[in-house]
Amino acid sequence: MGSNRIIWLMLLTGIFNVGLWSQSFTGSVNGHVSDASGSAVGNASVLVTDRDRGTSFRALSDGSGRFVVTALPPGNYVLTVESPGFKKFASEGFTIAVQEQRTVNVRLEVGDVSTTVEVAGSAALVNTTIANLGQVI
Helix, strand or coil: CHHHHHHHHHHHHHHHHHHHHCCCCCEEEEEEEECCCCCECCCCEEEEEECCCCCEEEEECCCCCEEEEEEECCEEEEEEEECCCECEEECCCEEECCCCEEECCEECCECCCCCEEECCCCCCCCCCCCCCCCCCC
């Protein structure tokens, strides 16, 4: 009888601990990179930079133009995208909160890579991938 209690206690403790381990204190940015015609741009270099800490996180868009940058600590970020034959894209600053999944779709313009297209006055970035958001404490 005593060994059954110990087994049940171990199972219950393990179940509750799994819930604690699954908590995330970071956010992510995902999106789609396309050209002016709407075609996907693969292998585009995506750089997400934390403006306050000066740290950067890199990713490449896949063959369908999709990218994901995960494990971003809460903070203020800028997203830049580069691909040969296109002008460099730089977003306005945006904030990532705990467990937030931000979507930023990028449309690259044909041109010299040394030219930067800065997006200003864009529509508010809307989270369409998750219904619940964390809170920065």
